[in-house]
Amino acid sequence: TMAQYELNLRDYWRIVRKRRAIIIAIIAAVLVITFIYSTFQPQVYQATATVHYKEQRLLATMLSELIQYPIGDIMLSQAKLIQSWGVAEIAAKSLGWVKADTPVEDSNRIISSIQASVSAKVETNTDSINIIVQHRDPKKTAEIANAVAFAYQQYNLIDKSRQATNLRQTVEGRLAQVSIELKEAEAAVQRFKEQNPEVTGTAIPAYSRYDSLKKEEDTLLRKYTAKHPDVIRIKQEIEGLEKELAKFPEKEIVISRLVRDMGINNGLYSDYKQQLERAKITEGEKTSDVTVDNPALPPTSPIRPNKTTNHLIGLILGIIMGLSFAFIIEHLDTSIGTIEEIEQLVQLPVIGVIPYLSASPEKQRSRRHKKDLWSSATDMLLDTFYTPLFKEPKASSSGEGMSQQDFYIKSDKSLSETERVRAQLIWNYSPTSPLFESYRTLRTNLVRLEIKPAAENSVQASQLPDEAHKIITITSTGPQEGKTITASNLAITMALQGGMVLLVDMDMRKPMVHKIFGLERENGLSDILIGIKKVDECIHNITDMLVGGVKFDVIVNTPGIDNLHIITAGTAVPNPSELLTRGVSELFNQLRKRYQYIICDCPPVLPVTDVLVVGPKTDLTALVYRAGKTAKGALLRAKEQIISSHINLKGLILNYVTPEIEVSPAYYYNYYRYYPSDKEKEPAPKV
Numbered sequence: 001t002m003a004q005y006e007l008n009l010r011d012y013w014r015i016v017r018k019r020r021a022i023i024i025a026i027i028a029a030v031l032v033i034t035f036i037y038s039t040f041q042p043q044v045y046q047a048t049a050t051v052h053y054k055e056q057r058l059l060a061t062m063l064s065e066l067i068q069y070p071i072g073d074i075m076l077s078q079a080k081l082i083q084s085w086g087v088a089e090i091a092a093k094s095l096g097w098v099k100a101d102t103p104v105e106d107s108n109r110i111i112s113s114i115q116a117s118v119s120a121k122v123e124t125n126t127d128s129i130n131i132i133v134q135h136r137d138p139k140k141t142a143e144i145a146n147a148v149a150f151a152y153q154q155y156n157l158i159d160k161s162r163q164a165t166n167l168r169q170t171v172e173g174r175l176a177q178v179s180i181e182l183k184e185a186e187a188a189v190q191r192f193k194e195q196n197p198e199v200t201g202t203a204i205p206a207y208s209r210y211d212s213l214k215k216e217e218d219t220l221l222r223k224y225t226a227k228h229p230d231v232i233r234i235k236q237e238i239e240g241l242e243k244e245l246a247k248f249p250e251k252e253i254v255i256s257r258l259v260r261d262m263g264i265n266n267g268l269y270s271d272y273k274q275q276l277e278r279a280k281i282t283e284g285e286k287t288s289d290v291t292v293d294n295p296a297l298p299p300t301s302p303i304r305p306n307k308t309t310n311h312l313i314g315l316i317l318g319i320i321m322g323l324s325f326a327f328i329i330e331h332l333d334t335s336i337g338t339i340e341e342i343e344q345l346v347q348l349p350v351i352g353v354i355p356y357l358s359a360s361p362e363k364q365r366s367r368r369h370k371k372d373l374w375s376s377a378t379d380m381l382l383d384t385f386y387t388p389l390f391k392e393p394k395a396s397s398s399g400e401g402m403s404q405q406d407f408y409i410k411s412d413k414s415l416s417e418t419e420r421v422r423a424q425l426i427w428n429y430s431p432t433s434p435l436f437e438s439y440r441t442l443r444t445n446l447v448r449l450e451i452k453p454a455a456e457n458s459v460q461a462s463q464l465p466d467e468a469h470k471i472i473t474i475t476s477t478g479p480q481e482g483k484t485i486t487a488s489n490l491a492i493t494m495a496l497q498g499g500m501v502l503l504v505d506m507d508m509r510k511p512m513v514h515k516i517f518g519l520e521r522e523n524g525l526s527d528i529l530i531g532i533k534k535v536d537e538c539i540h541n542i543t544d545m546l547v548g549g550v551k552f553d554v555i556v557n558t559p560g561i562d563n564l565h566i567i568t569a570g571t572a573v574p575n576p577s578e579l580l581t582r583g584v585s586e587l588f589n590q591l592r593k594r595y596q597y598i599i600c601d602c603p604p605v606l607p608v609t610d611v612l613v614v615g616p617k618t619d620l621t622a623l624v625y626r627a628g629k630t631a632k633g634a635l636l637r638a639k640e641q642i643i644s645s646h647i648n649l650k651g652l653i654l655n656y657v658t659p660e661i662e663v664s665p666a667y668y669y670n671y672y673r674y675y676p677s678d679k680e681k682e683p684a685p686k687v
Contacts, residue, residue, distance in 0.1 A: 023322035034314030145296035207256035351651035352442030499596035511569030518548025524570025615647035
């Protein structure tokens with residue numbers, strides 16, 4: 001299984017340091033927004049008044065003990081009452097903000113504003129309620145809180161008086177009705193006695209006892225069944241009284257009932273009379289159940305905005321947003337900021353750094369001589385946005401400057417792909433150019449990798465590569481990373497050093513080597529592996545290049561180029577991987593004896609498996625990586641596939657390097673300045 005790469009704390013710290021500008025900018029922006037918000041937000045003050053609620057009720061006779069008991073959920077009802085429209089209306093009138101001649105709309109607006117500014121909170125396990133008022137004016141804040149407290153007290157007193165008045169009126173009405181019923185009962189008893197003078201009332205005690213037992217029986221039956229001993233006893237007594245009452249005359253029973261009714265009405269009359277007196281006393285009382293314990297004082301500082309808290313929240317929010325944006329950008333960013341970063345990421349050395357090349361240097365030079373005011377301004381803008389990594393020193397009047405092609409980081413989209421790639425061959429550039437030097441550095445790094453330790457100090461070390469390190473594979477993670485032009489320029493550089501060099505195009509799916517050097521694709525690698533052509537018949541030399549269109553002056557001005565031989569991809573085949581599996585080992589054994597170096601241009605790692613087939617049969621492999629185009633995750637997967645196939649992967653070649661990659665452009669510029677200018681060169685002797 002493929003290894004999984006996970007970020008550790010050091011990686012997170014590296015991302016933070018790399019994206020610190022974004023993080024700091026976001027934190028600063030959030031803090032500025034927070035500061036502006038806190039500055040322009042209106043100040044709000046808060047004042048609190050505390051009231052105490054204890055309901056008092058008269059449960060016994062007039063002026064008897066006052067039984068006070070704590071209220072449960074009624075405290076929440078009282079808190080809601082404090083925030084009611086009625087209390088706010090009384091408070092507005094007491095403050096003088098609402099008068100008799102105030103329009104209704106204005107009155108409603110004022111009362112609503114007071115009601116909206118008031119909140120009430122019951123203190124836990126107490127009978128106290130805090131009246132909290134928030135307002136923009138500190139003086140009005142305390143005034144509203146105190147006005148609402150006293151308005152609540154007045155509202156409670158008015159409510160109690162209204163309840164007492166309603167109770168008195170109800171008792172008076174009931175008392176009048178009971179008084180009439182009592183008079184009627186007394187008159188009925190008096191008439192019955194006048195009509196029946198022989199009635200003595202001897203059955204009245206027994207009938208009263210019978211009536212009392214019937215009430216007691218009803219009470220017991222609500223609690224017990226008919227078989228309960230007390231119920232049975234009562235029933236036995238009632239049966240005895242019924243037998244006893246049956247012995248009395250009918251008129252004695254009637255007078256007993258009339259006397260009983262008169263007694264009931266008389267008792268009701270007495271009770272209502274007492275209740276009426278208590279209601280009158282309560283109605284006359286001016287004592288409220290609410291007392292104001294702590295009146296509100298004007299606040300000295302606002303509760304909002306809390307600038308310290310806002311700034312702290314803004315700082316925390318800015319840090320979170322900054323880190324989030326930094327990690328998101330890092331996740332989406334496929335570029336690498338420094339060589340150290342890529343070496344730390346893939347745990348491989350960077351053995352070459354190739355700068356971004358101009359597609360058409362001659363066209364760039366011709367434009368320089370035709371600039372007008374508008375084109376100068378346009379070029380200035382392009383230079384600002386594209387920022388050449390290495391600029392050619394401006395030619396002076398004395399003729400100082402590059403003798404061959406100029407070196408720019410601008411692309412010409414008018415050229416075809418083949419022309420664009422062909423223009424990047426190093427024989428189009430001065431030997432003193434940074435481009436040429438970058439390939440010399442790559443060649444040196446590869447040669448140093450090949451030299452045996454024992455031979456490293458010898459004079460012939462550069463001429464004696466290890467026999468087991470002659471075949472070099474150049475591949476890439478994906479397409480369009482510049483592996484073909486890198487392999488071609490590396491082959492040219494090694495050929496210029498001396499010794500025979502062979503460039504083999506092993507990308508039989510999308511070959512480019514034959515197009516670059518003007519050769520025919522046929523009579524190439526696939527034809528050798530199939531067996532229809534011999535090796536010597538498929539090797540192309542400088543003569544074939546001249547026939548294919550390479551300029552003669554390029555060949556003349558590039559001494560040593562005749563050391564370069566090329567094998568193209570050959571005839572197209574449907575199964576390149578299987579073909580490479582069969583005969584490439586035998587081919588390499590033949591070529592080792594004839595060439596000092598063999599450069600193999602292989603297809604990318606991730607799309608196809610060709611390099612995984614060829615790589616184990618070669619001596620070392622270099623991976624071309626175009627920073628900013630290919631994702632870092634893809635680079636890691638490519639490296640893992642190469643290593644898992646037992647391929648000798650020696651390092652990375654950074655291609656098309658732009659100013660975003662920190663490679664110290666001054667190094668290349670200073671290196672160019674190290675070479676003598678045309679003016680400083682000694683004149684060559686005439687032949």
